[in-house]
Amino acid sequence: MKTIALLLFFFVSLTLISAQNRPSEGFYETSDHVKIKYKVSGKGEACFYIPGGPGQGYPSFELMGGNNLEKNMQMVYMDQRGSGESGTSENYHLDQMIQDIEELRQYLKLKKIFLLAHSFGGIIAVNYAKKYPEHTKGLILANVTLHFLNDESVKEQIEYGNSLLEVKNRVIPKDSLSSELSKVSSALRKKRIGYKFLTEDIETIKESDKIDSLHPRIIDFGMAVISKPKDFPEYYADYAPITKDIKVPVLVITGKKDKAVGTQHYKTFRFPNQKVVAIDGGHLLYYEKNSEFVSAVENFESKIK
Secondary structure (H helix, E strand, C coil), rough: HHHHHHHHHHHHHHHHHHHCCCCEEEEEEEECCCCEEEEEEEEEEEEEEEEECCCCCCCHHCCCHHHHHHHHEEEECCCCCCCCCCCCCCCHHHHHHHHHHHHHHHHHHCCCEEEEEEEHHHHHHHHHHHCCHEEEEEEEEECCCCCCCCCCHHHHHHHHHHHCCCCCCCCCHHHHHHHHHHHHHHHHHCCCCCHHHHCCCCCHHHHHHHHHHHHCCEHHHHHCCCHHHHHHHHCCCCCCCHHCHHHHCCCEECCCCEEEECHHHHHCCCCCCCEEEEECCCCCCCHHHHHHHHHHHHHHCCCCC
Protein backbone atom coordinates (compact mmCIF):
# COMPACT_ATOMS: atom_id res chain seq x y z
CA MET A 1 0.00 0.00 0.00
CA LYS A 2 2.86 2.36 0.81
CA THR A 3 4.35 1.72 -2.63
CA ILE A 4 1.03 2.48 -4.35
CA ALA A 5 0.58 5.61 -2.25
CA LEU A 6 4.08 6.80 -3.09
CA LEU A 7 3.52 6.15 -6.80
CA LEU A 8 0.24 8.08 -6.72
CA PHE A 9 1.89 10.95 -4.87
CA PHE A 10 4.75 10.97 -7.38
CA PHE A 11 2.31 10.99 -10.33
CA VAL A 12 0.20 13.80 -8.88
CA SER A 13 3.33 15.81 -8.07
CA LEU A 14 4.57 15.48 -11.65
CA THR A 15 1.18 16.61 -12.95
CA LEU A 16 1.22 19.69 -10.75
CA ILE A 17 4.79 20.50 -11.69
CA SER A 18 4.06 20.20 -15.41
CA ALA A 19 1.04 22.49 -15.05
CA GLN A 20 3.05 25.15 -13.25
CA ASN A 21 6.27 24.99 -15.23
CA ARG A 22 5.17 26.20 -18.62
CA PRO A 23 7.54 28.91 -19.86
CA SER A 24 6.41 32.38 -18.73
CA GLU A 25 7.05 33.68 -22.24
CA GLY A 26 7.41 31.97 -25.58
CA PHE A 27 5.44 30.37 -28.38
CA TYR A 28 2.92 27.57 -28.53
CA GLU A 29 1.88 25.84 -31.72
CA THR A 30 -1.79 25.63 -32.59
CA SER A 31 -3.49 22.52 -33.93
CA ASP A 32 -3.14 23.95 -37.46
CA HIS A 33 0.57 24.66 -36.90
CA VAL A 34 0.66 28.42 -36.33
CA LYS A 35 3.11 29.69 -33.71
CA ILE A 36 1.43 32.03 -31.23
CA LYS A 37 3.49 34.37 -29.04
CA TYR A 38 2.36 34.55 -25.42
CA LYS A 39 3.52 35.85 -22.06
CA VAL A 40 2.34 35.03 -18.53
CA SER A 41 3.03 37.50 -15.73
CA GLY A 42 1.62 38.30 -12.30
CA LYS A 43 -0.26 36.38 -9.64
CA GLY A 44 -3.89 35.58 -8.93
CA GLU A 45 -6.76 34.63 -11.19
CA ALA A 46 -5.76 34.00 -14.81
CA CYS A 47 -6.85 36.76 -17.20
CA PHE A 48 -6.32 36.62 -20.98
CA TYR A 49 -5.81 39.95 -22.70
CA ILE A 50 -7.49 40.16 -26.12
CA PRO A 51 -6.05 43.08 -28.14
CA GLY A 52 -8.02 45.45 -30.30
CA GLY A 53 -7.10 46.71 -33.73
CA PRO A 54 -7.93 44.41 -35.40
CA GLY A 55 -4.48 42.94 -35.10
CA GLN A 56 -2.83 45.11 -32.43
CA GLY A 57 -0.05 43.38 -30.54
CA TYR A 58 -0.11 43.15 -26.74
CA PRO A 59 2.99 45.20 -25.70
CA SER A 60 1.30 48.62 -25.95
CA PHE A 61 -1.39 47.53 -23.48
CA GLU A 62 1.04 45.71 -21.20
CA LEU A 63 3.62 48.50 -21.09
CA MET A 64 1.15 51.39 -20.95
CA GLY A 65 -0.41 50.38 -17.67
CA GLY A 66 -1.97 46.98 -18.25
CA ASN A 67 0.84 45.42 -16.26
CA ASN A 68 -0.44 47.19 -13.14
CA LEU A 69 -3.13 44.50 -13.08
CA GLU A 70 -0.44 41.89 -12.44
CA LYS A 71 -0.40 42.70 -8.71
CA ASN A 72 -3.69 40.85 -8.28
CA MET A 73 -4.18 38.87 -11.50
CA GLN A 74 -2.11 36.48 -13.55
CA MET A 75 -2.12 38.24 -16.90
CA VAL A 76 -1.84 36.10 -20.02
CA TYR A 77 -0.90 38.21 -23.02
CA MET A 78 -1.05 36.80 -26.54
CA ASP A 79 -0.43 38.07 -30.04
CA GLN A 80 -3.20 36.80 -32.29
CA ARG A 81 -2.21 34.89 -35.40
CA GLY A 82 -1.11 37.31 -38.08
CA SER A 83 -0.33 39.93 -35.42
CA GLY A 84 2.60 41.02 -33.30
CA GLU A 85 5.23 38.30 -33.19
CA SER A 86 2.90 35.42 -33.97
CA GLY A 87 2.96 33.56 -37.26
CA THR A 88 0.86 34.25 -40.32
CA SER A 89 -1.97 32.02 -41.45
CA GLU A 90 -4.37 31.37 -44.29
CA ASN A 91 -7.23 31.34 -41.78
CA TYR A 92 -8.14 34.49 -39.86
CA HIS A 93 -11.80 33.67 -39.35
CA LEU A 94 -13.48 34.33 -36.03
CA ASP A 95 -13.93 30.65 -35.14
CA GLN A 96 -10.18 30.14 -35.50
CA MET A 97 -9.28 33.16 -33.35
CA ILE A 98 -11.56 31.77 -30.65
CA GLN A 99 -9.96 28.36 -30.96
CA ASP A 100 -6.49 29.87 -30.53
CA ILE A 101 -7.53 31.24 -27.13
CA GLU A 102 -9.01 27.90 -26.13
CA GLU A 103 -5.89 26.00 -27.16
CA LEU A 104 -3.67 28.37 -25.16
CA ARG A 105 -5.94 27.87 -22.14
CA GLN A 106 -5.50 24.12 -22.51
CA TYR A 107 -1.76 24.46 -23.08
CA LEU A 108 -1.42 26.45 -19.84
CA LYS A 109 -3.67 23.93 -18.05
CA LEU A 110 -6.09 26.56 -16.77
CA LYS A 111 -9.61 25.52 -15.86
CA LYS A 112 -11.34 28.91 -15.95
CA ILE A 113 -10.19 32.30 -17.19
CA PHE A 114 -11.16 35.93 -17.25
CA LEU A 115 -10.97 37.64 -20.61
CA LEU A 116 -10.04 41.33 -20.77
CA ALA A 117 -10.76 42.69 -24.22
CA HIS A 118 -10.06 46.11 -25.65
CA SER A 119 -11.86 47.73 -28.61
CA PHE A 120 -12.24 45.27 -31.54
CA GLY A 121 -11.13 42.46 -29.22
CA GLY A 122 -14.58 42.53 -27.64
CA ILE A 123 -16.01 40.69 -30.64
CA ILE A 124 -13.58 37.81 -30.11
CA ALA A 125 -13.92 37.72 -26.31
CA VAL A 126 -17.74 37.73 -26.30
CA ASN A 127 -17.88 34.94 -28.86
CA TYR A 128 -15.39 32.91 -26.83
CA ALA A 129 -17.61 33.29 -23.74
CA LYS A 130 -20.65 32.22 -25.73
CA LYS A 131 -18.90 29.10 -27.04
CA TYR A 132 -17.02 28.20 -23.84
CA PRO A 133 -19.04 29.48 -20.87
CA GLU A 134 -17.75 26.60 -18.75
CA HIS A 135 -14.21 27.97 -19.08
CA THR A 136 -15.08 31.67 -18.73
CA LYS A 137 -15.01 33.09 -15.23
CA GLY A 138 -15.83 36.62 -16.34
CA LEU A 139 -15.55 39.20 -19.11
CA ILE A 140 -13.88 42.60 -18.78
CA LEU A 141 -14.83 44.70 -21.79
CA ALA A 142 -12.77 47.89 -22.01
CA ASN A 143 -13.92 50.41 -24.63
CA VAL A 144 -15.13 47.57 -26.83
CA THR A 145 -17.26 47.43 -29.92
CA LEU A 146 -19.58 44.48 -30.49
CA HIS A 147 -20.60 45.82 -33.90
CA PHE A 148 -17.55 46.94 -35.83
CA LEU A 149 -18.09 50.20 -37.77
CA ASN A 150 -21.79 50.29 -36.95
CA ASP A 151 -23.83 53.17 -38.35
CA GLU A 152 -24.47 54.99 -35.07
CA SER A 153 -20.81 54.98 -34.04
CA VAL A 154 -19.73 56.08 -37.53
CA LYS A 155 -22.25 58.95 -37.44
CA GLU A 156 -20.84 60.06 -34.07
CA GLN A 157 -17.31 59.95 -35.48
CA ILE A 158 -18.32 62.03 -38.51
CA GLU A 159 -20.05 64.63 -36.33
CA TYR A 160 -17.07 64.82 -33.98
CA GLY A 161 -14.61 65.04 -36.87
CA ASN A 162 -16.59 67.84 -38.48
CA SER A 163 -16.66 69.74 -35.19
CA LEU A 164 -12.85 69.56 -35.07
CA LEU A 165 -12.69 70.71 -38.69
CA GLU A 166 -15.27 73.41 -38.00
CA VAL A 167 -17.41 72.04 -40.80
CA LYS A 168 -21.19 72.10 -40.60
CA ASN A 169 -22.77 68.64 -40.36
CA ARG A 170 -25.26 67.57 -43.00
CA VAL A 171 -27.61 64.65 -43.49
CA ILE A 172 -25.67 61.74 -44.96
CA PRO A 173 -27.38 58.76 -46.63
CA LYS A 174 -26.77 55.45 -44.86
CA ASP A 175 -24.94 53.97 -47.83
CA SER A 176 -22.52 56.93 -47.87
CA LEU A 177 -21.45 56.85 -44.20
CA SER A 178 -18.28 54.87 -44.83
CA SER A 179 -17.03 57.11 -47.61
CA GLU A 180 -17.91 60.23 -45.62
CA LEU A 181 -15.93 58.97 -42.62
CA SER A 182 -12.96 58.33 -44.91
CA LYS A 183 -13.13 61.94 -46.14
CA VAL A 184 -13.37 63.32 -42.61
CA SER A 185 -10.53 61.10 -41.38
CA SER A 186 -8.33 62.16 -44.30
CA ALA A 187 -8.97 65.83 -43.54
CA LEU A 188 -8.12 65.29 -39.88
CA ARG A 189 -4.87 63.53 -40.79
CA LYS A 190 -3.88 66.46 -43.02
CA LYS A 191 -4.31 68.72 -40.00
CA ARG A 192 -2.42 66.13 -37.89
CA ILE A 193 -5.30 65.69 -35.48
CA GLY A 194 -6.59 62.29 -36.60
CA TYR A 195 -5.48 60.86 -33.27
CA LYS A 196 -8.30 62.70 -31.50
CA PHE A 197 -10.71 59.81 -32.16
CA LEU A 198 -8.56 57.88 -29.65
CA THR A 199 -7.34 60.56 -27.25
CA GLU A 200 -7.14 64.30 -26.76
CA ASP A 201 -3.44 64.08 -25.83
CA ILE A 202 -0.86 63.62 -28.58
CA GLU A 203 1.67 62.46 -25.96
CA THR A 204 -0.38 59.29 -25.51
CA ILE A 205 0.02 58.47 -29.20
CA LYS A 206 3.74 59.23 -29.06
CA GLU A 207 4.12 56.78 -26.19
CA SER A 208 2.18 54.09 -28.05
CA ASP A 209 4.23 54.65 -31.21
CA LYS A 210 7.46 54.43 -29.23
CA ILE A 211 6.48 51.06 -27.77
CA ASP A 212 5.40 49.78 -31.18
CA SER A 213 8.75 50.84 -32.67
CA LEU A 214 10.58 48.80 -30.04
CA HIS A 215 8.40 45.75 -30.67
CA PRO A 216 8.26 45.16 -34.44
CA ARG A 217 5.06 43.40 -35.43
CA ILE A 218 3.19 42.04 -38.39
CA ILE A 219 -0.34 43.21 -39.21
CA ASP A 220 -1.58 40.48 -41.57
CA PHE A 221 -4.74 39.77 -39.55
CA GLY A 222 -5.75 43.42 -39.37
CA MET A 223 -5.05 44.04 -43.04
CA ALA A 224 -7.09 40.99 -44.04
CA VAL A 225 -10.14 42.09 -42.03
CA ILE A 226 -9.98 45.74 -43.11
CA SER A 227 -9.12 45.25 -46.78
CA LYS A 228 -11.35 42.22 -47.45
CA PRO A 229 -14.58 42.79 -45.52
CA LYS A 230 -16.57 40.52 -47.85
CA ASP A 231 -14.24 37.64 -46.96
CA PHE A 232 -14.76 38.19 -43.24
CA PRO A 233 -18.42 39.17 -42.79
CA GLU A 234 -18.47 37.73 -39.28
CA TYR A 235 -16.34 40.63 -37.99
CA TYR A 236 -18.87 43.17 -39.23
CA ALA A 237 -21.92 41.49 -37.68
CA ASP A 238 -23.80 42.90 -34.70
CA TYR A 239 -23.09 40.81 -31.60
CA ALA A 240 -24.97 42.99 -29.13
CA PRO A 241 -28.11 40.81 -29.46
CA ILE A 242 -26.29 37.66 -28.27
CA THR A 243 -25.20 39.37 -25.05
CA LYS A 244 -28.56 38.51 -23.47
CA ASP A 245 -27.56 34.84 -23.65
CA ILE A 246 -24.13 35.23 -22.01
CA LYS A 247 -24.64 34.72 -18.30
CA VAL A 248 -21.08 35.02 -16.96
CA PRO A 249 -20.26 38.15 -14.90
CA VAL A 250 -19.36 41.09 -17.16
CA LEU A 251 -17.63 44.39 -16.44
CA VAL A 252 -18.16 47.05 -19.10
CA ILE A 253 -15.68 49.94 -18.92
CA THR A 254 -16.62 52.85 -21.18
CA GLY A 255 -15.04 56.23 -21.86
CA LYS A 256 -17.30 59.26 -21.72
CA LYS A 257 -15.22 60.80 -24.54
CA ASP A 258 -14.47 57.65 -26.53
CA LYS A 259 -14.98 58.59 -30.16
CA ALA A 260 -13.29 55.44 -31.50
CA VAL A 261 -16.19 53.09 -30.70
CA GLY A 262 -18.69 55.76 -29.72
CA THR A 263 -19.91 56.99 -26.36
CA GLN A 264 -23.32 55.31 -26.60
CA HIS A 265 -22.53 51.90 -28.12
CA TYR A 266 -22.23 50.12 -24.76
CA LYS A 267 -25.89 50.88 -24.10
CA THR A 268 -26.81 48.20 -26.67
CA PHE A 269 -25.27 45.47 -24.48
CA ARG A 270 -27.75 43.23 -22.62
CA PHE A 271 -25.65 40.92 -20.48
CA PRO A 272 -27.85 39.56 -17.64
CA ASN A 273 -25.02 39.97 -15.11
CA GLN A 274 -23.22 43.16 -16.11
CA LYS A 275 -21.74 46.14 -14.30
CA VAL A 276 -20.94 49.37 -16.15
CA VAL A 277 -18.17 51.76 -15.11
CA ALA A 278 -18.04 55.04 -17.05
CA ILE A 279 -14.73 56.88 -16.83
CA ASP A 280 -14.15 60.47 -17.91
CA GLY A 281 -11.72 59.76 -20.73
CA GLY A 282 -11.26 58.49 -24.26
CA HIS A 283 -10.45 55.18 -25.91
CA LEU A 284 -7.20 54.41 -24.07
CA LEU A 285 -8.40 54.48 -20.48
CA TYR A 286 -5.93 51.79 -19.41
CA TYR A 287 -3.18 54.37 -19.91
CA GLU A 288 -4.67 57.81 -19.41
CA LYS A 289 -6.92 56.85 -16.50
CA ASN A 290 -4.89 53.91 -15.26
CA SER A 291 -5.69 54.09 -11.55
CA GLU A 292 -9.44 54.25 -12.22
CA PHE A 293 -9.16 51.49 -14.81
CA VAL A 294 -7.19 49.17 -12.53
CA SER A 295 -9.47 49.88 -9.58
CA ALA A 296 -12.57 49.02 -11.63
CA VAL A 297 -11.05 45.71 -12.76
CA GLU A 298 -9.80 44.74 -9.30
CA ASN A 299 -13.15 45.55 -7.64
CA PHE A 300 -14.97 43.44 -10.23
CA GLU A 301 -12.59 40.47 -9.99
CA SER A 302 -12.55 40.47 -6.18
CA LYS A 303 -16.32 39.96 -5.99
CA ILE A 304 -16.40 36.89 -8.22
CA LYS A 305 -16.02 33.57 -6.49
